[in-house]
Amino acid sequence: MKKFTADYVYTVEDKEPIPNGLVVTDDDGKILSITSYSGDNNKDVIYHKGVIVPGFINSHCHLELSHLKGKIKEKEGLPSFIKNVIAIRNVAEAEIEKAMIAADKQMQKNGIVGVGDISNTVISADIKAKSPIRYHTFVEMVGLDPAKSQELITKADALKSKFEHSGSASITLHASYTLSKALVKDLRRYCKNEKNLISLHSQENEDENAFYRYKTGAFVQLYEDLGINLDYFVAMSKNTLQAIVPLLPQDQNVLLVHNTFTTLKDVYMLRRFNVDIFWCFCPGANLYIENTMPNFKFFEKSGYLATLGTDSLASNHSLSILDEMKLVQKSGRGISFDEMLEWATINGAKFFGWDSELGSIKKGKTPGLNLITNFKDGHITPKSEVVKLI
Numbered sequence: 303m304k305k306f307t308a309d310y311v312y313t314v315e316d317k318e319p320i321p322n323g324l325v326v327t328d329d330d331g332k333i334l335s336i337t338s339y340s341g342d343n344n345k346d347v348i349y350h351k352g353v354i355v356p357g358f359i360n361s362h363c364h365l366e367l368s369h370l371k372g373k374i375k376e377k378e379g380l381p382s383f384i385k386n387v388i389a390i391r392n393v394a395e396a397e398i399e400k401a402m403i404a405a406d407k408q409m410q411k412n413g414i415v416g417v418g419d420i421s422n423t424v425i426s427a428d429i430k431a432k433s434p435i436r437y438h439t440f441v442e443m444v445g446l447d448p449a450k451s452q453e454l455i456t457k458a459d460a461l462k463s464k465f466e467h468s469g470s471a472s473i474t475l476h477a478s479y480t481l482s483k484a485l486v487k488d489l490r491r492y493c494k495n496e497k498n499l500i501s502l503h504s505q506e507n508e509d510e511n512a513f514y515r516y517k518t519g520a521f522v523q524l525y526e527d528l529g530i531n532l533d534y535f536v537a538m539s540k541n542t543l544q545a546i547v548p549l550l551p552q553d554q555n556v557l558l559v560h561n562t563f564t565t566l567k568d569v570y571m572l573r574r575f576n577v578d579i580f581w582c583f584c585p586g587a588n589l590y591i592e593n594t595m596p597n598f599k600f601f602e603k604s605g606y607l608a609t610l611g612t613d614s615l616a617s618n619h620s621l622s623i624l625d626e627m628k629l630v631q632k633s634g635r636g637i638s639f640d641e642m643l644e645w646a647t648i649n650g651a652k653f654f655g656w657d658s659e660l661g662s663i664k665k666g667k668t669p670g671l672n673l674i675t676n677f678k679d680g681h682i683t684p685k686s687e688v689v690k691l692i
């Protein structure tokens with residue numbers, strides 16, 4: 303049995319944090335009780351300065367790109383970033399594996415207990431299987447050619463089965479600018495028979511909208527540079543959200559990732575469709591690639607839950623949910639610590655269906671416990687650090 307106390311315990315279940323909260327767990331980290339600590343001299347109780355919060359959920363990562371840390375120049379925009387990833391991602395397998403193992407360890411150290419990870423190959427499967435982190439793998443499909451959609455689904459489904467030993471897995475779409483309507487339709491058909499979580503990189507760059515509305519902008523140039531024929535792509539006079547969301551499966555959780563250029567109008571528009579949307583913000587990657595961040599406040603109006611992701615080390619300096627929270631706070635959009643903490647814990651757990659075990663400090667759950675240090679007046683500070691307690 304272990305006993306932890308700190309200045310405050312944020313359970314995420316209760317509206318208010320518990321001053322001098324005492325969390326008792328068994329040796330496997332299962333929560334036995336949460337009470338207020340009376341302060342009597344109990345040698346078993348470990349006191350921590352700071353606040354105790356549940357383990358973090360990182361809703362969006364690409365372990366496969368970990369070896370690209372520091373290799374791509376910052377703030378050059380998404381089309382240039384994609385071109386660079388394609389050009390330099392293929393190196394010796396041993397180098398990629400070494401970087402993925404280090405990335406997984408870094409996430410453990412940073413108090414992350416669950417990860418949604420995008421995969422294009424099988425290379426991360428054994429690392430995920432061995433890690434104490436709970437992984438969901440999104441096997442990603444990239445393809446604008448409608449004639450190839452069924453072939454892509456078959457391939458993705460085969461790759462998905464190779465992740466069975468490493469946690470849950472689903473097949474998913476990469477981004478609006480790399481899919482065809484036929485692919486989304488085929489995915490809908492695929493989803494009819496099984497639970498299949500969907501993730502979509504969405505409005506990460508303004509040119510995505512120009513590409514969809516008018517077939518102009520940097521993506522047309524990118525495809526030209528890559529020698530990809532765009533004849534079958536027809537402009538839709540709608541931005542990517544307006545065009546794609548109505549086509550998505552209605553009975554699956556859908557994670558829209560980035561949302562950097564999503565407008566308030568888009569947010570209101572989404573409420574018309576019966577799709578189970580979750581937002582995922584990756585502020586570190588947005589600053590790295592586009593040097594901007596979403597207007598986080600808009601999304602409160604949607605009624606959908608928000609989550610946080612680190613994206614990959616190709617577009618971030620760390621894999622730390624606390625670092626992402628610091629950036630949200632720094633954006634000055636008025637998001638409270640309590641709200642951000644829900645993004646960082648229970649909302650991601652709900653998206654992945656892990657909330658009966660992870661995401662909040664509740665009797666019977668095994669959520670992991672993190673200490674956040676240098677916490678002041680209900681806020682994290684630039685000096686705050688995360689210490690994984692269990």
Ligand SMILES: [Zn+2]
Pocket residue numbers: 362363364420503559613614
């Ligand atoms: Zn991503």
